[in-house]
Amino acid sequence: MSDELKTPLLDELEKGAWPSFVTDLKSMAGKSNMVKDLLRQLEKSYRDKRGYWKHGGLVGVMGYGGGVIGRYSALPDEFPGVSHFHTLRINQTSGWFYTSKALNELMDIWDEHGSGLLNMHGSTGDLVFLGTVSDELEPTFRAVTEKGWDLGGSGSDLRTPSCCVGPARCENACFDTMALTYNITHKYQDELHRPMFNYKYKIKMSGCPNDCTAAIARSDMGVIGIWKDDIRVNQAEFANYVDSGFNVQEFVVEKCPTKCISVEGKEIKIDNSNCVKCMHCINTMPKALAVGKDRGVAITLGAKAPIVEGALFGSVMVPFMKMEPPFEEFHDLLGRIWEFWDEYGKNRERIGEFIVRIGLATFIEGIGLDPIPQMVKQPRDNPYIFFEEYYKEEEEK
Amino acid sequence: MSFELNGKVYETDDDGYLVNLDDWNEEVAGYIAQQEGVDMTEAHWEVVNFLRDYYQEYKIAPMIKILIKEMKKMFGPEKGSNAYLYQLYPAGPALQACKIAGLPKPTGCV
Ligand code: HEM
Ligand code: HEM
Ligand code: SF4
Ligand code: SF4
Secondary structure, eight states: OOSOOOOHHHHHTTSSSSOOHHHHHHHHHTTOHHHHHHHHHHHHHHHHTSOOEEOOOOOOOTTOSSSEEOOEESOTTTOGGGSBOOEEEEOOOGGGOOOHHHHHHHHHHHHHHSOOEEETTOTTSOEEEEOOOGGGHHHHHHHHHHTTOOBOOOSSSBOOOEEOOGGGTOTTOSSOHHHHHHHHHHHTHHHHHSOOSSSOBOEEEESSTTOTTOHHHHOSEEEEEEESSOOEEOHHHHHHHHHTTOOHIIIIITTOTTOOEEEETTEEEEOGGGOOOOOHHHHHOTTTEEOOSSEEEEEEEOOBOSSSSOOBOOEEEEEEEOOOTTOHHHHHHHHHHHHHHHHHOOTTOOHHHHHHHHOHHHHHHHTTOOOOTHHHHSSTTOSSOOOHHHHHHHHHO | OEEEETTEEEEBOTTSOBSOGGGOOHHHHHHHHHHHTOOOOHHHHHHHHHHHHHHHHHSSOOOHHHHHHHHHHHHOGGGSSHHHHHHHOTTOIIIIIHHHTTOOOOOOOO
């Protein structure tokens, strides 16, 4: 095989306006045969219109059942550099804060033991090491743990908990997302590293309903900050927005999904009992409006991607829970959910599919929650739960 | 692939799992365990024997959660945990214990 790297099809991907992973890979191809063969195999895939990866393969490190995703090339003779190309998930920091020293250490480890390719941060939240051979898995694991890192989850286990930056940088945060993430990562080490669930279980923490981790769509359990009292208003700042020529009527009042905002002169009034906490007004006028003071979280269950069964959004299970260390109420709820799912769920059945199969009423009874109207009212256009009795009660009021 | 033990040749797949389930006996199990670096104690045999019994009855390896539950029932709570199983079989109960028990390779995705 010639050493020259010809990738006419991949080169096309470098022509657009956006940064290209092809450019990144090429910049590393000079020092890594793995990356060179990765590009070659990908070029061939593009030419032949088919993938050349074999799926699966059981690889891991001693003591853990998760954290490594095994990948093998289907053409190892043609592309020896990627004959093994396993992914390691490294548990990311809460809020994604790293020192440059830590990053340099990680990169040195990965240059020594793997392809040198990183993915920060993927949909799982993890810091992803892309591509190494089976024999390098234990040495990589040893090297990262020596520096205080650990692997994340994969397979049918608790996936690496992940959160938004929360109170570290964001005034919207209604709870300490990073503290909860740290807490559950440590408390559930066994569940994280040693798969024993029916299928994966993802927990994502967002500090407010802006939901920067997309918990409502991408996590089996979304923990989303929320407030119970009123949106805080600074009327003087509101008046400044009006004076500055900002079209409050068009961009705020009319965009409120429940039409619960009214403006009289330079004064804003919010009917908080009808606010669904969509964050729009607060995002639009951050100087005048802010999240309330009586804060906690709403907990959603059941979101997942379209694989196996169709896609699901999370549904509200707990409309409000205080969320402060030591988080015992949360641990307690999580324990009951896992126990019930474990007992009655099927192999490879996500919690959302499980709830659809047995029905929400059976599920909430099983985990010991009382049915309340918020379970169906938020999100109000929830596509798949219709809880007749409680709708009626609401309407009669 | 294959290995030879006491003059008999045993066929395995690429990862060292027995191809013919009937080839299994305690000697063969001992040999595979040795290759895996697992020192078979009575506690190890409890798991392997359970896996074989289960497989004979249901023609499928148990899910981990079932293995844990049944271990708990049969041998008490301290043996019915994932941490305990990984202590015995550090590469994981599915991978290592099934291999030693002569069961087919568990299939799994990501
Ligand atoms: C028949 C072939 C395949 C099937 C049925 C399959 C199935 C799946 C499923 C069900 C998931 C979980 C998605 C979720 O989060 O709900 C997944 C994730 C994943 N697959 Fe595959 N897959 C296949 C081929 C491949 C191949 C060839 C590769 C790579 C060479 C691959 C790489 C991955 C990776 C890296 C993830 C994790 C993504 C993430 O967690 O963000 N898969 N796959
Ligand atoms: C045109 C090429 C590619 C496209 C369009 C693509 C697209 C994507 C997308 C959309 C995701 C989900 C990202 C997120 O939501 O966080 C993803 C994840 C991922 N991709 Fe790619 N990808 C490409 C090439 C590759 C290559 C070449 C590799 C490996 C060598 C790769 C490995 C992965 C892995 C491991 C993940 C999951 C990371 C995690 O665990 O979160 N991708 N890719
Ligand atoms: S989810 Fe809310 S609290 Fe978290 S970073 Fe986004 S806006 Fe801020
Ligand atoms: S948060 Fe959303 S629903 Fe609530 S008042 Fe503002 S725009 Fe309206």
